[in-house]
Every structure is written in C-alpha cells, then in structure tokens.
Amino acid sequence: MKSVFLFTIFITICKAMVSSLLTGTNNPNSTALINDRREIKEIDVLRQIINQETLIRLARVRDVKALVEDVTSVKRSIGSTKAIISSLQQAIETLKRQLGTLSQEQKREIQKIEQNIADIYELFNNRTLQTVEKAACKSNEKIEQFQTFLTEHRRLQREVDQLRQDNMEIRDLLTNLNLTRLKLNADCKDLKAIQKRISGSVTFSKTWKEFKKGFGNPHSSYWIGNDVIHHLTKERNSSLYVSITLQNGTTFYELYHQFSVSDEANKYKLFLGGPAIGTLGDSMLNTWSSTDNLFGMYFSTTDQDNDRASENCAANKKGGWWFNNCHDAFLNGPWSPQFWYEPWTPTVRNGYEIKETLMMIKPH
Ligand SMILES: [Ca+2]
Structure with a gap:
C-alpha cells in the first residue's frame, strides 16, 4: 500500500x-x-x-x-x-x-x-x-427331618390337648367326687352294702340258692342276698354305688342313679339307669359291645345259666352275676391267685391288683 x-x-x-x-x-x-x-x-x-x-x-x-x-x-x-x-x-x-x-x-x-x-x-x-444333587439330598434329609419333627410336634400337640382334656375331666370328676362324698357323708345312714369283698376268704362261685339267701360275713366279705336286694329296691327307686380299691390304695367308684332288681320269679332281673358318674367309668351300660350291656339281664349262677351267651358265663367266670354275653363289669369274680377276667374294663382289666370291692344302695 x-x-x-x-x-x-x-x-x-x-x-x-x-x-x-x-x-x-x-x-x-x-x-x-x-x-x-x-x-x-x-x-x-x-x-x-x-x-x-x-x-x-x-x-x-x-x-x-x-x-x-x-x-x-x-x-x-x-x-x-x-x-x-x-x-x-x-x-x-x-x-x-x-x-x-x-x-x-x-x-x-x-x-x-x-x-x-x-x-x-x-x-x-x-x-x-x-x-445340586448333594443339596437335593440334603434338602430331602431336611424335609424328612422336618416332616418327622412336624409329625412328632403334632403327636405331642395331640397329647397335650388330650392331657388338657383329661385334666378338665379329672377336675370335673374330682368335683363330682367331692360332691358325692359330701352327699354320701350326709346320707351315710341310708346306705346299705349289698356286696363287700376284702379278701379271697369267701368265694363267690356259689349256687342259685346261696345267692338267693346271701352268704359271707358283713364285716369282711359277703353278698346280702338277691331276695333282700329285691326287697330293698322294689318299692323305691334307689341309687347304686360301686367302688374298687386297688392294692396301691387307689379307689375308683361309679354311681348309678337308678337301680332295682326284680324277684326270683323274674330271675332277679337287673334294672339300671343313669346318669352314671364316677372314676370307674360306666362299664355296665355304656359297654364296648352292646352284648355286654347288663341292663335287663337275668341273674346267673354256676348252676343256673340265664345269660345270653352260648356258654355258662357264671360257671366259666366263676361267680354269680347279671351276665349278658358275658360282661365288661363283673364284681363277683375269683380272687387272686385265680384269674379274674375283666372286673371293670377298661379301668380295671384283671383282679390281681384288687384289694377291696363294695356295692351299696341308697333309696331316693
Ligand atoms: Ca349261656
């Protein structure tokens, strides 16, 4: 530029x-x-x-x-x-x-x-x-263990439930027992023993006539007699009190509200009714089999077979009683060392452990 x-x-x-x-x-x-x-x-x-x-x-x-x-x-x-x-x-x-x-x-x-x-x-x-296979095996083992545990737990739970139920029943029974004892203590003068056994010194494998008239000793072992029983119960309703004392001192009892026996012509037919309360359990009416129910049964002895069995129950069981085919309850059986079959099933299954028996009536 x-x-x-x-x-x-x-x-x-x-x-x-x-x-x-x-x-x-x-x-x-x-x-x-x-x-x-x-x-x-x-x-x-x-x-x-x-x-x-x-x-x-x-x-x-x-x-x-x-x-x-x-x-x-x-x-x-x-x-x-x-x-x-x-x-x-x-x-x-x-x-x-x-x-x-x-x-x-x-x-x-x-x-x-x-x-x-x-x-x-x-x-x-x-x-x-x-x-995975090992884990599966272990898992199966765990599952089996758990199932076993669960089964055991359920079983224990059922037992606990049963124990609770039994405990409640026992409490009810004890309550009833106390009430019954109070009542019995109040009315003891009206009680009448129709059967008593303390030892095997008196056999109950007796004839018709012996049971008719009675035998034994009122202070030890005896049967009051079928005619007397009929006489005591024919006009008034009565209660029947039954007890079994074991060798260990435990006493079981059962109280039936209705009890009467017909005359000889009707073979001392048994009338028994509830309510039944006690620790023995009702083995005379509420039986395992209906053919063991003793309501309405005739009296049988070694020499008179009035039972409903093909056999002679009194002879084979070695004692007079109101047999059906034959029984769950039988208080007149042979004393130890002989075998007393089912004195009061299922509470008392054999007579070896029995120390005392008692049958009392009380008019209403
Ligand atoms: Ca028979």
Whole structure:
C-alpha cells in the first residue's frame, strides 16, 4: 500500500513537470535560456525522478526486506509447525504402536478371560450337578427331618390337648367326687352294702340258692342276698354305688342313679339307669359291645345259666352275676391267685391288683 501511494505521487509530479515544459516552449525569445533552464529543469526533474525512484526503490527494498522477513518468519513458523506436526506424527505413530501393542495384549487378556470363563462354566456345570444333587439330598434329609419333627410336634400337640382334656375331666370328676362324698357323708345312714369283698376268704362261685339267701360275713366279705336286694329296691327307686380299691390304695367308684332288681320269679332281673358318674367309668351300660350291656339281664349262677351267651358265663367266670354275653363289669369274680377276667374294663382289666370291692344302695 505504501509503494502504491508513492508511485501515485510520482506520476502526479511527472505530469506537472511535463505540463510546465510544454508551457515553456511557447516563448521564442529565450530559446537558449529556455533550453538551459529546460535542461536544468529536466535535470532537476530527472533528479527528482531519480530521487523519487530511489525513494521508491528504497521503499521497495524495505518492503521486500519486510516481506523477506515476513516470509522468513512464516518459513520459521512453517518449519516450527512442521516440526510440531512431525513430532505429533511421531507421537501418533508411537500411540498407534502402543495401541497396537495394547490391543494385542488386550486380545490376549480377553482370550484368557474367555478361556477362564469357559473353564469356570464347565467346572460350574460339573460341580453344579454334583452340588445340586448333594443339596437335593440334603434338602430331602431336611424335609424328612422336618416332616418327622412336624409329625412328632403334632403327636405331642395331640397329647397335650388330650392331657388338657383329661385334666378338665379329672377336675370335673374330682368335683363330682367331692360332691358325692359330701352327699354320701350326709346320707351315710341310708346306705346299705349289698356286696363287700376284702379278701379271697369267701368265694363267690356259689349256687342259685346261696345267692338267693346271701352268704359271707358283713364285716369282711359277703353278698346280702338277691331276695333282700329285691326287697330293698322294689318299692323305691334307689341309687347304686360301686367302688374298687386297688392294692396301691387307689379307689375308683361309679354311681348309678337308678337301680332295682326284680324277684326270683323274674330271675332277679337287673334294672339300671343313669346318669352314671364316677372314676370307674360306666362299664355296665355304656359297654364296648352292646352284648355286654347288663341292663335287663337275668341273674346267673354256676348252676343256673340265664345269660345270653352260648356258654355258662357264671360257671366259666366263676361267680354269680347279671351276665349278658358275658360282661365288661363283673364284681363277683375269683380272687387272686385265680384269674379274674375283666372286673371293670377298661379301668380295671384283671383282679390281681384288687384289694377291696363294695356295692351299696341308697333309696331316693
Ligand atoms: Ca349261656
């Protein structure tokens, strides 16, 4: 821009000089002077032109120098940039090589990991089957143990429930027993023992006539007699109290609210009715089999078979009684060491453990 400006000034000056020269040629009287002057002017002009050209050239030189410096600077910049680029390229190559190396290492690592995974998977499959089988076995054992435990728990729970029920029943029985004892104590003078056994000194394997009239000793063992029993119960309803005392001192009892016996013509037929309360349990009416129910049974003795069995119950069981086919309850059986079969099933199943028996009646 600076060079163009100087060139423009130069042109302007040249135009002015030419114009001046042209104007001077119009004077014919001073040709030599004019020529001298013209030469001088031309010289001046040339000098000026030269000066101007010199200035311009100097300016150009400076510009060229500046350009050269700029170019040199640019070259240096380019060189520096090239060096940077080269350095970067080297760095890139280095990175590429490193990346390649890393990629190879990574591939190898990945392959190792994949192989390890495959090994583990295979191992897992093999061991898993075994482990699962073992675990299944253990689980089955646990389940069986749990089921056994559960069964035992349920059994114990049932026993606990039964014990609670028994406890409640025992409490009821004790309450009734206390009530009965109070009542018996209050009315003891009205009680009449129709049967009593303390030892085996008196056998109850007797004939019809013996049972009819009675036998034994009221202070030890005896049967009051069937005629007396009929007489005591024929006009008034009576209660029957039965008790069995074991060798260990435990006494079981049962109280029937209704009791009467018919006359000899009706074979001393037994009428017995509830409610029945006590610790023996009702084995005369509420029997395991209906053919052991003693209600309405005739009296049988060794010599008179009035029972409903094909056998002679009194003869075979060795005692007179109101047999059906034959019995669950039988208080006149043979004393130990003979076998007394089912004196009062299920509470007392044999006579070996019996110490005392008692049958009492009380009119209402
Ligand atoms: Ca028979």
